[in-house]
Amino acid sequence: MIRNLLCASLLGGLCLMGRSAIAAPESHDPIKLTLNDWTGELITAHIMGDILKKAGYNIDYVPADYLAQFSGMENGDLTVAPEVWATTAQEALQAAVKTGKVEDLGSSGMQAREEWWFPEYMKEKCPGLPNWEALKKCGEVFSTPETDPKGRYLGGPSTWGGHDEERIEALDLPFEVVHAGTDAALFAELKSAYERKAPIILWIYTPHWVPIKYKGEFVEFPRYEPGCYENPSWGINKDAKYDCGKPYGPIWKAVWSGMKDKWPGAYAIIKNYKFDNKTMGELDARVDLNGEKVEDVAQDWVNKHEAVWKPWLSK
Template structure:
């Protein structure tokens, strides 16, 4: 009886191995088929996205435009540091928002030989710095912060670590010898804190940038920056992985031609913000209303 069970178990194991071998062969055949499908689907483009208002607006805009042209577009939510690394390694096609010459200079220096940074910006009127509510009439310069440390409880309210502006803020704090803590959170949490503080007349200081819808929500002001730690005018560039321009020559030309001014970007951000639960809907609305501008990029 025991011997019969051993024989049965042996036959069962042989059957399992045979099935596994068949499965392996089947998977191998399927892999070849999948590779063929991937080669046929050369329209797949991955674009990095960061949870910033202008970034969400622009990435959804490009998704809407490119999908209208028949491309399969995937937006990958990924913070700035990993995003630039992914572009340099060829794992991500497009990083749409690189602030230069100051905010993202570290990433540019690190990856300039491994990624393609566009020569011309798509937006040329950016501003970055520390901002406080406008009602704080006695706080007008970064140099005023140390003597008012208690007012701000020794905290600068920041957002995601690794963002270029956060790295620049850390450098700025050393340059001005600020005895403050840079509090890490998220862009959404920081903006909520700024709006709440401004509306309730509470002090707050945070690294902010224009373009950003928060400046239309509440009355804020940038602090003077005598050392120009945050630079003066910042420009926003795109970066793509090496070989993207050869794989997607047409799209690469469209991205190169892409330009927005303050009014155009502001309207796009408002349309997307008005459709916060479905940003693509807001982007598609803007695309439909600005087709002549888009046609100019795609000539």
């Protein structure tokens, strides 16, 4: 009996050790997730981080420039870029992947669109919208004292890229780009203009709550093709690139290529991670409209949706 009990105890211990070994993080060094300067990315980063913490990993959140973050991943100072939008960072991602030091882990499940956007009431003031050619005659309609007589296009923070200055020049539009300091400032100005029915045209993106809350449309520029960004002879202006709209496409996940060897379990979690536009728009609204904290919104989602994310822990 004693021998059987000892055997049972030993086997039980080995089983527990086995379960612990499977669950144990491969390294206690912190996995560094980038924090960019828009609400949705911050939510994604914290959802990923909270799930990784539940799997036993140590997490650091590191504020990072959206486009410059790839050099940090190349040298291993940053581990995960949770959201890389095909609309604005596809070139930077591809260049980083070519170095062999950054890996594209595929789509997050969300589909991105980023483009010039205007409230519906602006169609009366600028007939012909949403066709981009209407803007050639409507510069003064969108002008402000700082840009008069040119129209003002309110762009996102300068760190977002997007080639808006090049697009204006290539398409010969009577507009000037004024960059918002933050995404919060961008949407605060939209709110103010919309309530007053004041002229405004600005950078809007989805997934987000703005196209749900406000009636408006994206400007329809010549449709993007890779040649537009690569070959000046591609489009309307044979002497300039960027004479088209911004690309549409997935929101990718990117990681330091050494992650799969140092933290294979965490690597699998990030690879399995999937989300959708509707849910992200709803979470964005809780932060931007309701004033909830990013960390609280992310933690609440993780707590309530274990059935969704638990399968992501499987390798």
